[in-house]
Amino acid sequence: MLRVLLLTLTVVAIAHAELCKPDAQNAFKVRLSIKTALGDNAYAWDANEEYLFKAMVAFAMRRYSSKSTTQISDVLLCNVTDRVSFWFVVTDSSQNMTAVPGSVVEAAIRMNRNRINSAFLLSDKTLQFLKITSTLSPPVEPSTPVWLIVFGVVLCLIVAGIVFLVVAGIQQRKNNRTPPSLIIDLAHTQGKTILYCCAELDRSLPLPLKIPSAAEAINICLGKS
Amino acid sequence: LSVPPEIPKEDGRPKWDNKFQYILSCIGFAVGLGNVWRFPYLCQIHGGGAFLIPYFIALLFEGIPLLHLELALGQCLRKGSIGAWNTISPYLGGVGIGSWMVSVLVSLYYNTVLTWVMWYFTNSFQEPLPWSVCPLNENRTGLNKECYESTAVNYFWYRKTLNITPDVTETGTLQWWLILCLATCWAIVYLCTIRGIETTGKAIYVTAIFPYLVLTIFLIHGLTLPGATDGLVYLFTPNLNTLKNPRVWLDAATQIFFSLSLAFGGLIAFSSYNPPKNDCEKDAVTVAIVNSVTSLYASIPVFSVLGFKATTGYWDCLDRNIINVINEFDLPEESIVRQNYTAWISYLNSSHPEKIAGLKLKSCDLQEFLDQSVSGTGLAFIIFTQAIILMPGSQAWAILFFVMLFSLGLSSMFGNIEGVFTPLLELRIISKSIPKELLSGIICLISFLITLCFTLGSGSYWIDIFDSYAGSVPLLVIAFFEVIGVAYVYKMKRFSKDVKWMTGRKPNLYWQITWRFISPLLLLIVFVAFVTLQIQKPASYAAWNPKYEGFPMKEEKVYPPWVLAICVLLAVLPCVFVPLVALFHLIKRMCRNKEPSFVAPEVFSCQGSNS
Numbered sequence: 001m002l003r004v005l006l007l008t009l010t011v012v013a014i015a016h017a018e019l020c021k022p023d024a025q026n027a028f029k030v031r032l033s034i035k036t037a038l039g040d041n042a043y044a045w046d047a048n049e050e051y052l053f054k055a056m057v058a059f060a061m062r063r064y065s066s067k068s069t070t071q072i073s074d075v076l077l078c079n080v081t082d083r084v085s086f087w088f089v090v091t092d093s094s095q096n097m098t099a100v101p102g103s104v105v106e107a108a109i110r111m112n113r114n115r116i117n118s119a120f121l122l123s124d125k126t127l128q129f130l131k132i133t134s135t136l137s138p139p140v141e142p143s144t145p146v147w148l149i150v151f152g153v154v155l156c157l158i159v160a161g162i163v164f165l166v167v168a169g170i171q172q173r174k175n176n177r178t179p180p181s182l183i184i185d186l187a188h189t190q191g192k193t194i195l196y197c198c199a200e201l202d203r204s205l206p207l208p209l210k211i212p213s214a215a216e217a218i219n220i221c222l223g224k225s
Numbered sequence: 226l227s228v229p230p231e232i233p234k235e236d237g238r239p240k241w242d243n244k245f246q247y248i249l250s251c252i253g254f255a256v257g258l259g260n261v262w263r264f265p266y267l268c269q270i271h272g273g274g275a276f277l278i279p280y281f282i283a284l285l286f287e288g289i290p291l292l293h294l295e296l297a298l299g300q301c302l303r304k305g306s307i308g309a310w311n312t313i314s315p316y317l318g319g320v321g322i323g324s325w326m327v328s329v330l331v332s333l334y335y336n337t338v339l340t341w342v343m344w345y346f347t348n349s350f351q352e353p354l355p356w357s358v359c360p361l362n363e364n365r366t367g368l369n370k371e372c373y374e375s376t377a378v379n380y381f382w383y384r385k386t387l388n389i390t391p392d393v394t395e396t397g398t399l400q401w402w403l404i405l406c407l408a409t410c411w412a413i414v415y416l417c418t419i420r421g422i423e424t425t426g427k428a429i430y431v432t433a434i435f436p437y438l439v440l441t442i443f444l445i446h447g448l449t450l451p452g453a454t455d456g457l458v459y460l461f462t463p464n465l466n467t468l469k470n471p472r473v474w475l476d477a478a479t480q481i482f483f484s485l486s487l488a489f490g491g492l493i494a495f496s497s498y499n500p501p502k503n504d505c506e507k508d509a510v511t512v513a514i515v516n517s518v519t520s521l522y523a524s525i526p527v528f529s530v531l532g533f534k535a536t537t538g539y540w541d542c543l544d545r546n547i548i549n550v551i552n553e554f555d556l557p558e559e560s561i562v563r564q565n566y567t568a569w570i571s572y573l574n575s576s577h578p579e580k581i582a583g584l585k586l587k588s589c590d591l592q593e594f595l596d597q598s599v600s601g602t603g604l605a606f607i608i609f610t611q612a613i614i615l616m617p618g619s620q621a622w623a624i625l626f627f628v629m630l631f632s633l634g635l636s637s638m639f640g641n642i643e644g645v646f647t648p649l650l651e652l653r654i655i656s657k658s659i660p661k662e663l664l665s666g667i668i669c670l671i672s673f674l675i676t677l678c679f680t681l682g683s684g685s686y687w688i689d690i691f692d693s694y695a696g697s698v699p700l701l702v703i704a705f706f707e708v709i710g711v712a713y714v715y716k717m718k719r720f721s722k723d724v725k726w727m728t729g730r731k732p733n734l735y736w737q738i739t740w741r742f743i744s745p746l747l748l749l750i751v752f753v754a755f756v757t758l759q760i761q762k763p764a765s766y767a768a769w770n771p772k773y774e775g776f777p778m779k780e781e782k783v784y785p786p787w788v789l790a791i792c793v794l795l796a797v798l799p800c801v802f803v804p805l806v807a808l809f810h811l812i813k814r815m816c817r818n819k820e821p822s823f824v825a826p827e828v829f830s831c832q833g834s835n836s
Contacts, residue, residue: 035558081555147347151405154347158412165419169662 019099020078020089026099028106029130031085037126045084049120050077053088056116057109061090061100064108069094106132238303239422240498246426248508250495251296253433253636255485255516258338258605261633264484265524266600267476269460272467277521279468279477284517287747288481290739291704293509294711295487299496300505301723305647306490309497310710317710319806321648323703323799324490327695328644330795331489333672334691335641336414337679338602339634340406342627344386345606347406349623356381357614375777378611383769386606390682391770391780393690393788397682404680408673413635415669418642420661421650422498425639432636439629440523443622447529450616456532459595460524471754478751483696485516488704491640494647504728506736527604534612535594542589549584602685605630642668686766694792698759699799701752706803708745717741764789 020027030053034042043049054075061070074093080086090100109116109132117127124134241247268276302309306328310321348355359372359380367373372380383389390397417428447453467473486492496505540563547561550573561569574581599608605626613622646665679688711720717740725731732740767779784792 031552033558082557083551083555084558085552085555146351147344147402150347150350151409154343155409155412158409158416161416162412162419165416165424166662169420169660173660 019091019097020076020087022079022087024087024089024099026102026105027087027089028102028109028132029085029087031083031128031130032120032122033126033128034084034120034122037122045080050080052119053077056112056119057088057090057105060108060112060116061105064111065104070100102131110134238498240500241422242426244503246429247495247499248511249433250422250425250429250636250639251492251508251512252515253429254491254495254640255512255637256433256436256519256633257484257486257637258630258634259480259484260516260520261523261527261630262602262604263600264480264520265460265527266598266604267480268524269528269598271470271473271476272464273459274461274463275465275467276473276477279474280481280517283474283478283481283747284513286739286743287478287751288485288487289510289513290736290744291482291487291708292485292492292513293506293736294708294740295492296496296505296509297720297724297727298711299493300499300501300503300727303497303501305494305497305649305651306644307648308651309493313710313715315810316807317706317714317803318810319803320703320706320710321490322802322806323699324488324493325645325648326799326802327699327703328489328491328641330691330695330799332638332641332645333676334679334688334695335634335638336410336672337407337676337684337688339410339631339638340403340680341386341602341606342630342634343406343410344402345610346624346627346631349620349627352620354610354614354619354623355385356610357619371771374771376611378607378614379777381610382606387685388682389685389769391768391772392782393683393686393766393768394785395683399677400680400682403684404677407676407680411669411673411676414638414642415666417635418639418646418665418669421646421665422495422643425643429636429639432632432639435632436629437519439625440526442625443526443530444522446616446622447526447533450529450533452533452536453529454532455536455591455595456528456530457525459532460528472758475751475754475758478747479697479755481517482700482704482751484520485513486637486640488700488707489641489644490648491644494643495640497647502727502729506724506728506730506732527609530609530612532595534608534615535591535597537612537615538594539589539591542587542594546586546589549586550581553580553584686768689766690788690792691795695795695799698752698756698796701748701755702800702803705745705748705752708740708748712741712745764792 018024022029032045034045051072054072054077057075058070058072061068070090071093074091075088076091077086077088090105091097092100109129113124113134117123120127241250268274298309298313302312304312305321306324307318307321310324311318356378359368359377361367362369369380371384375383386403388397388400416424417432418425496508499505543563543566547563547566550556550569551558551561554573554577570581570586597608609626610623613619613626616622642665645668649664649668650661678684711717717737720740721732721737764784765781766784768782770776770780773780
């Protein structure tokens with residue numbers, strides 16, 4: 001009895017060593033960069049973490065294929081280094097300890113990458129499966145490009161400014177052309193022309209009620225200039 | 226009927242609201258993009274602190290005298306460049322026309338540079354900044370190939386902004402986003418110059434002062450960045466050996482010249498709106514000194530940021546090597562850090578040399594990163610934007626930086642546009658009844674339509690052509706004839722009397738010697754040296770070609786003959802007016818001499834026109 005047990009164990013151990021070794025056919029290398037991701041909150045990699053990893057891989061296999069009956073003990077880890085990096089392989093206990101094809105494992109991992117990453121508080125970059133490429137998430141594209149909004153705001157302000165200045169200019173020009181009728185109505189002698197010319201030059205000249213003679217008009221103008 | 230007494234004649238000419246506005250406009254015109262992206266570069270490649278020696282010599286003997294000459298001229302004659310030179314002597318009318326032509330050409334391409342700044346500004350409001358990430362390729366399996374091979378910043382500039390063609394002869398298509406930004410830029414220029422100096426005088430308060438604020442903010446922030454001191458030490462360490470190279474002296478002379486915006490006619494236009502009795506000597510010295518101090522002041526934050534960028538690049542290089550080594554040897558994380566990197570490498574090289582060689586580690590050298598110097602648009606749109614991504618709060622820094630560049634460029638544009646606008650207003654072909662708003666609107670609209678061709682795929686190559694040929698040689702020629710014209714045609718004695726009438730004191734010996742001998746001689750030497758250097762190497766340009774084997778390096782190409790013809794035309798066209806107009810008047814005078822009723826032209830004097 002004991003001998004059979006010992007024999008099975010040796011077989012298992014040898015099979016284990018056969019299946020899980022660096023660059024084995026269906027094995028994958030995993031590399032974790034815990035300190036880079038978490039800094040001071042980094043946890044140490046120990047046997048418990050390894051157990052969690054095996055559990056996550058088994059979970060991924062089961063989730064990927066409903067027919068799968070992968071157990072935690074089916075996931076074999078080896079060559080754990082200080083880096084932290086190791087190789088793993090998934091075996092199929094129902095088929096006498098053969099490795100599950102790499103493509104199946106890859107598809108399962110890819111499908112559940114997010115869950116695996118969050119279990120370890122890591123990301124695609126810090127928990128690397130070396131042969132499995134991750135699908136890149138597309139960059140966020142807002143529905144209206146932001147620059148068009150900014151541009152629209154700037155353009156509206158500029159156009160408002162231009163319209164304001166042009167209208168102000170037109171208003172100013174209209175004000176400058178005082179209808180001479182007011183002055184002409186008051187005037188009826190030579191004084192009229194002189195006052196009219198004067199008023200054109202100097203807006204603030206107070207116009208007298210009675211238009212004076214030419215000489216008086218000149219005095220008024222000179223008094224103002 | 227008694228004759229009404231003389232009412233004093235109003236000039237009708239617009240004037241500055243106050244002296245500060247005028248000084249600020251001149252400073253704004255002189256201080257432009259070149260102060261930020263050309264001077265620090267020249268300082269760096271020509272031996273750091275040692276470059277200041279030829280720079281200040283050029284300032285003293287070329288910059289300040291020419292500046293004083295232009296300001297005094299405009300103030301005395303109270304006309305724009307064309308009218309002013311026609312008044313001095315009809316034979317020199319070509320100088321004014323040449324100035325006007327150069328102002329037109331430079332306004333056209335300068336506003337396109339502002340268009341690029343505006344495009345970057347509107348894109349700075351996004352998170353993350355669009356030039357920090359590469360877009361994905363069509364089938365979403367990886368990054369866009371062109372972006373991946375060069376960098377995200379390069380891709381955004383060459384592809385997303387310019388959509389550049391691989392060759393200057395391939396025109397490509399009009400880029401609609403650039404057209405929108407170009408329209409906005411011309412609208413802004415129109416808004417600010419709509420009534421001439423009445424509106425630019427108000428706008429200049431913002432556009433001239435704001436850049437100093439931002440430069441100060443960048444200075445304070447830049448000095449706190451890691452690696453800033455490396456950059457500054459690299460910039461200012463004097464290397465007196467470079468002074469033996471004549472190229473350094475030539476660069477100093479041309480830099481001072483173009484930096485002060487001489488020979489554009491804009492300074493003449495600005496000072497023509499001054500009251501006649503104004504101390505133009507003090508103004509000239511003030512503007513020149515402020516311009517040079519601004520160049521120095523701007524180079525400090527620029528080089529702090531460049532030092533920061535070089536240090537970050539160096540650290541990235543080291544970190545990448547460290548990760549590779551750690552992964553290869555499965556060493557624990559953080560066992561190799563930057564400080565003990567060299568020790569580890571030598572240890573590992575002795576124990577596992579084949580593995581180390583197999584890794585193909587890049588050699589990281591801080592000097593190499595610092596040596597990557599660029600000037601011009603490359604500095605602003607590639608290097609600086611890359612540095613901004615690395616700073617925390619990058620959107621704010623990007624927005625500040627691009628608004629600063631825009632203000633710097635806009636205040637220079639005001640001077641260019643005034644150089645175009647003022648002579649047109651005085652020419653008798655434009656009737657007085659056309660309102661100023663309409664005239665400036667027409668000028669801006671026509672310019673916008675012409676500059677649409679710079680928004681083509683090959684637009685940036687054409688802007689380089691305009692910058693190198695229209696904005697360099699003609700200015701030297703015009704300035705030379707300006708000095709010769711005033712010193713020997715108008716005669717220095719008359720000019721000194723005019724200056725004395727305006728400022729209250731006779732120009733002293735320094736001005737007499739520089740105006741009469743030193744400045745013309747210096748200009749002649751600079752012109753000859755410049756042309757000789759240009760002719761020696763075949764005119765070539767660097768094209769961005771994704772299909773080139775050496776990509777992402779730029780491909781060196783030679784201009785085809787028809788492009789070279791355009792280059793020569795751009796350089797010669799403004800200069801050719803000088804002899805043409807002189808010849809025209811000579812022939813007219815010879816024809817007139819044959820007639821008996823020949824009347825000598827009036828002798829003009831500064832005081833006579835203003836009494």
